[in-house]
Amino acid sequence: MAVQFGYSINKSNTIDMDTAPRAMESYLLLHEPSFARCIGCGCCTATCSSGVFTQLNLRQIQLRIRRGETQGLLPEIQKCMLCGKCQMVCPRGVSTRNVVLSIQRALQLLS
């Protein structure tokens, strides 16, 4: 930049669903169709054993996947201990454990 302006252009927080990368979501819907039933209620996060000690938040992770915001997802999903308590309380019967495992596989395939 030839000129120093003393500020920069703020990046927009707008999510354009027409252009957002949706490959992760498509992979999950294919390999764990119950993911489509998630209503984002957050029961999984409220009961999360790992969430007691870390910032793991499965509700937020599914939201990020739906928005195509998948950067930095691997260290988040690796916090899961696969205890399955989230699956027991899910009111929509989502196989959350398989969702977590599928996310890990998708991250390897899509990276």
Next chain:
Amino acid sequence: MKLAGKKRIWADYQKEIPQDNYFYVRSCIRQNFFPASEVTFLRILRQELGKDIYEHIHHTTCSGIGYHSDVIPLETTMTVVARQFALMTEAGYENYACSCITSFGLYSEILETWKHFPEVLEKVRRDLKAATGREFEVPKHLAHASDIIYKMRHEIASRARYKLVNRYTGQPLRVVEHIGCHYSKMFPSKGVGGAEYPYVLAGMVEAWGGEVVDYPERRHCCGFGFRQYLVQANRGYSVANTQKKFESMAPFKPDMIITNCPGCPYFLDRWQYVIAEMEGKTYGENGFGIPVFTYEEVAGLVLGYDPWDLGLQVHQTAVEPILDKMGVAYNPEKKYLGKDGQNLGHPETPAYSKVY
């Protein structure tokens, strides 16, 4: 764009614009940003259309910038505005016409306040009398200067030397019209066409031969917004607003932008240079920006005024592409000559955005 539906909506928001006898007040910042616009407005009304328009030497700021930046309380602003109305009353006028969009919004806000709270009006009358000895009448009509040009658009079109038509293709120029937020977003009934479909500039563009471009962020703010610009560190918000508009309009390939606000043409013009310097991106044809004009400048071009008399040399985004498309005659060697023939100096050449 389904014009039938829009015309029905526009019909609900038609305001009464006086035909003649205006008390005119200038903008604080336009005289620095685009100094020839207000002169051109007066020239068109007085010399072309033979209207009576009066300026008072003692007119001051309306204090709108201070009010919208949270440094002046509304009560003080009301008394300042009451003094402007006193000047109008003393000069024998009833039709108040202002150059600035923020002033227009502020006057609309104050007149509405006085209408609903007459005790506030009486207090302002007492305060002004005590402070200055002046008395005032509330204007019979309040018009923004663009309302007046809108009303006279067909008369201007009948005298047009040039049209908003691409002389190379014969097609209408594609024009983005950008309305200042304070024109009708606060008080939709005070603007021609309301807040959502303001017609004031679209009407000019159509009357002068152009084609209005509709695009997703058409009603988005230019990014000025006072507070987010006044602090340097916050200017990223301002330029981000402008960038959002340009990203939205660029696919529709507009030839030019017409505005009716002091800040909008300035920011849409200058931020194109900043975006080009920061990100190397330009939005016009062949590496140029999209030329930005005030409505007075466009009216002046249509009437055949010399582009350098219209002050187009102070635009940062090159205006020559549109002059060439319209076929406007201009002398490049006189671009940076003052009225007395002295050289005004040549601006530095930017690294990315192309200039003539």
